[in-house]
Amino acid sequence: xxxxxxxxxxxxxxxxxxxxxxxxxxxxxxxxxxxxxxxxxxxxxxxxxxxxxxxxxxxxxxxxxxxxxxxxxxxxxxxxxxxxxxxxxxxxxxxxxxxxxxxxxxxxxxxxxxxxxxxxxxxxxxxxxxxxxxxxxxxxxxxxxxxxxxxxxxxxxxxxxxxxxxxxxxxxxxxxxxxxxxxxxxxxxxxxxxxxxxxxxxxxxxxxxxxxxxxxxxxxxxxxxxxxxxxxxxxxxxxxxxxxx
Amino acid sequence: xxxxxxxxxxxxxxxxxxxxxxxxxxxxxxxxxxxxxxxxxxxxxxxxxxxxxxxxxxxxxxxxxxxxxxxxxxxxxxxxxxxxxxxxxxxxxxxxxxxxxxxxxxxxxxxxxxxxxxxxxxxxxxxxxxxxxxxxxxxxxxxxxxxxxxxxxxxxxxxxxxxxxxxxxxxxxxxxxxxxxxxxxxxxxxxxxxxxxxxxxxxxxxxxxxxxxxxxxxxxxxxxxxxxxxxxxxxxxxxxxxxxxxxxxxxxxxxxxxxxxxxxxxxxxxxxxxxxxxxxxxxxxxxxxxxxxxxxxxxxxxxxxxxxxxxxxxxxxxxxxxxxxxxxxxxxxxxxxxxxxxxxxxxxxxx
Numbered sequence: 001x002x003x004x005x006x007x008x009x010x011x012x013x014x015x016x017x018x019x020x021x022x023x024x025x026x027x028x029x030x031x032x033x034x035x036x037x038x039x040x041x042x043x044x045x046x047x048x049x050x051x052x053x054x055x056x057x058x059x060x061x062x063x064x065x066x067x068x069x070x071x072x073x074x075x076x077x078x079x080x081x082x083x084x085x086x087x088x089x090x091x092x093x094x095x096x097x098x099x100x101x102x103x104x105x106x107x108x109x110x111x112x113x114x115x116x117x118x119x120x121x122x123x124x125x126x127x128x129x130x131x132x133x134x135x136x137x138x139x140x141x142x143x144x145x146x147x148x149x150x151x152x153x154x155x156x157x158x159x160x161x162x163x164x165x166x167x168x169x170x171x172x173x174x175x176x177x178x179x180x181x182x183x184x185x186x187x188x189x190x191x192x193x194x195x196x197x198x199x200x201x202x203x204x205x206x207x208x209x210x211x212x213x214x215x216x217x218x219x220x221x222x223x224x225x226x227x228x229x230x231x232x233x234x235x236x237x238x239x240x241x242x243x244x245x
Numbered sequence: 246x247x248x249x250x251x252x253x254x255x256x257x258x259x260x261x262x263x264x265x266x267x268x269x270x271x272x273x274x275x276x277x278x279x280x281x282x283x284x285x286x287x288x289x290x291x292x293x294x295x296x297x298x299x300x301x302x303x304x305x306x307x308x309x310x311x312x313x314x315x316x317x318x319x320x321x322x323x324x325x326x327x328x329x330x331x332x333x334x335x336x337x338x339x340x341x342x343x344x345x346x347x348x349x350x351x352x353x354x355x356x357x358x359x360x361x362x363x364x365x366x367x368x369x370x371x372x373x374x375x376x377x378x379x380x381x382x383x384x385x386x387x388x389x390x391x392x393x394x395x396x397x398x399x400x401x402x403x404x405x406x407x408x409x410x411x412x413x414x415x416x417x418x419x420x421x422x423x424x425x426x427x428x429x430x431x432x433x434x435x436x437x438x439x440x441x442x443x444x445x446x447x448x449x450x451x452x453x454x455x456x457x458x459x460x461x462x463x464x465x466x467x468x469x470x471x472x473x474x475x476x477x478x479x480x481x482x483x484x485x486x487x488x489x490x491x492x493x494x495x496x497x498x499x500x501x502x503x504x505x506x507x508x509x510x511x512x513x514x515x516x517x518x519x520x521x522x523x524x525x526x527x528x529x530x531x532x533x534x535x536x537x538x539x540x541x542x543x544x545x546x547x548x549x550x551x552x553x554x555x556x557x558x559x560x561x562x563x564x565x566x567x568x569x570x571x572x573x574x575x576x577x578x579x580x581x582x583x584x585x586x587x588x589x590x591x592x593x594x595x596x
Contacts, residue, residue: 071507092511099509109504113315123508125304130297176508 019083020044021180021211022068027077029063029238037063039238040077045213047179050206050227053215055235061215064235065182068213069103070094081180099127102173106185108165110157110172117142117152120171127176134175141171145201163194170201174210181205183214196224203227301514308501309518309525312494320526323490324533326482327526331534331576333479337472338572339538339554344472356386357435359453361422367447372420375447379422382438384430389423396421419449432459487526487580488587491519495591502595516588523584524577531576535569 022045029038038060045051053061066072067079070086079086081097089097110119120141124134139149145167157165166186173181183202187195199214206212206227219232234242313320361379363372372390380388396418424442426435432455439451495502505515542554555565 069507095506095509095511097509098507101509103507105507109500109507111501111504113311122504123510125300126505126508126510126514128297128301128304128514130300131303172508 020080021047021049021082022213023078023080024064024067025078025080027067027074027079029060029067029072030075036238038067038074041235041238041240042077043233043240043243045211045231047211048206048209049211049229049231050203051211051213052219052230052232053213053235054219054232055217055241057217059217059235060238061217061235062184063238065103065184065213065215068180069101069182070097099123099176100179102170102176102178102181104166104169104173104181104183104186106188108157108169110165110168112156112158114156115153116147116155116157116160116168117149119157119168120152120175123172123176129176137175137177138171141175142168144174144204145171146197147171161194163190163198166190166194166198167201170198174205179210181210181212183212185216186214187216188218199224302517305514305517305521308498309521312498312518313522316494316497319490319493320522323486323526324529326486327530328533328537330479330483330486331527331530332537333475334483335531335534335538335572336541337476337479342556343552343554356428357426357430357432357453357458359424359426359435359439359451361424361442361448362450362452363420363422364447364449365419367420371447375445376422378445379424379442382424382442384427384434384438385424386427387425389425391421391423393418393420432462483527483530484583487523487583490526491523491584491587492591494522495519495588495594498591499595502592506592506595512589512592515592516585519588519591520581520585523580523582523587525580526584527576527580528573531573535573 024041024043027038027041028036030036041060041064053064055061063072067074067086068081070081070089073087082100084093084097086094086097110116111122117135117138120138121131121134124137125131129137138152142149142152147164147167152168157168160168170183170186173183181202186202187198190198202212202214203225206229212227232242232244233240234244363375367375376388376390379385393416397416400418426438435453435458436455439453442448443451502515546552553559559565
């Protein structure tokens, strides 16, 4: 299988330790004629950082995550992920980029026609991992998010609580061992202890070397073990208002 | 070895899909996995099975099966429609050699003929000139001269066969020219030519049954058009039944398709199950259609003694069995292609 890095043109942008994992340069995203979701946003995120992307609803947080995941393209400016301009990626390279990421959305998007365990295995199976290996990975991912694998094999997602569903979605996001974890409002519907527990798990991933970007309109007020490389980016009305490490 | 080269090496030798373009520094790749602790990001990428085409196809098969099990009614209706259409197509295929043979036999009938009666007492030179001018007329393929003596002899022979003695002392018959027209000549063109020929000197009478010719050509044209339309409708029904079934299946699969895109499945991986469903559907329709035709033949055979629809196929080196297998293979391949295209369209919709 070829990778987007294997073409000569893209070799020049191959990532190294110094290349920011995510880089926004003057990025704007306009929907239609009137709605400006992002306006001239520039920032970069180094490997291993834990970024809290905060701001009110409609500030442009989700747009930023969608641009990073190549689910959307900027109207102007450039978004680089691991040195690669997502606007110039060949369509066939986009899935390969996403295989390097784990994505957790506010809606956990768990499929109710199968068990939680099968949901967690799905990304591995969909990217060509043999079933036995995928099951092994799913077991490990579930154990790291604090869900018992045996129970996950038996129950359907609708039988889980909101917090457990988010943990299952998180397990699914890490089953392909991503280097970058994107979470869009993962704690929006969780109570304070469940939200703190989920953020603690994300912080553990960060401590292990995974770059984590969490978009949230309500930063956690309670205690959670914040990682050492915590960084806060505050967005309002599509503009970057504050950047604090 | 460069870091980039190291990344690429691991992609091919290690767990594959997890080795996307975002590659961690080489120093971190060798860190050990922690079985029960927090995930180690790229550090978790220990040696494992590579990306497996077999695994991807197995995954597609399971998805196809799951989709079919989720909506068995949709598949049954699609199978019913596809079976009816396939039966019509197979019947057309079986009947085609027989129809071709019948068509060949009808061809001489399609060649219109007119009879030109030469005026009595026409000299031989005038007759030759008349024949040449008739030969040069538009849409005439051939002109055959039937001498009056030959016509009388033929008449006498026919009369004696029917028991009537032919005692004609003075031959009253004229010389006759049989005008054969091109197979594609229309009734209007023929009549226009005949009007011109009637004006020639030494032409007594020209006879042509225009109505009969018109009916024959119209009938043949209508039959051909009807046959082609039936085959086209059957083929269209087959394709539409398949596309409709795949679209209904993909509509139900939309959440899964969206999720698969999110986790990095390629478009080919997402669309593959629909190719399998399409192939299976048309193969099943082919088998059921063959069975329906066999039953139909068992009913019709007593009324058509001596007719063997598979006679042309028996002349083939491998016989009808191989032809049947080839037809099923074509159906399966066609189903896979249509299913894949419909699946790809659904993937585009999910974007």
